[in-house]
Amino acid sequence: MPATGQEMGLSDFFNPEENIKAGIKYFKIQFNKFPEIPVYEEKEKFSLAAYNGGRGNVNRMIKLARDNQEDFTKWDISSRYLSDDLWPYPKIDFAQILTYVAKIITQYSLYRTYLSA
Secondary structure (H helix, E strand, O other): OHHHHHHOOOOOOOOHHHHHHHHHHHHHHHHHOOOOOOOHHHHHHHHHHHHHHOHHHHHHHHHHHHHOOOOOOOHHHHHHHOOOOOOOOOOOOHHHHHHHHHHHHHHHHHHHHHHHO
16 A cells, blocks of 8 residues: 555655565564464464554454454454454455465465475
8 A cells, every 4th residue: 555655664666675675564563563462473364464454454353252252362263253244344355354364374384494494
């Protein structure tokens, strides 16, 4: 998003290096906004969801899990609330968020495996 890019100091949207730096900075900001998620790997998933779908939507998802007395700190539990059946708020693109998180986690896992080989 252009406004977010500008907030992260991005001046040239066509410069890959600047884009990567801005994306990393934005992800770090999202990551640091989840002190209530104690497990690093879980925090990564919530942060990716916030990066892609907005922190407000992730907050709503966490609230739904909490309200139903579920372990809101676990992505696999909280993310179930990203569905038409359980989401009482204005609809969002649930599939995009869920697919994005799964895709990035998978790619990162493959990357880590490649580096350790």
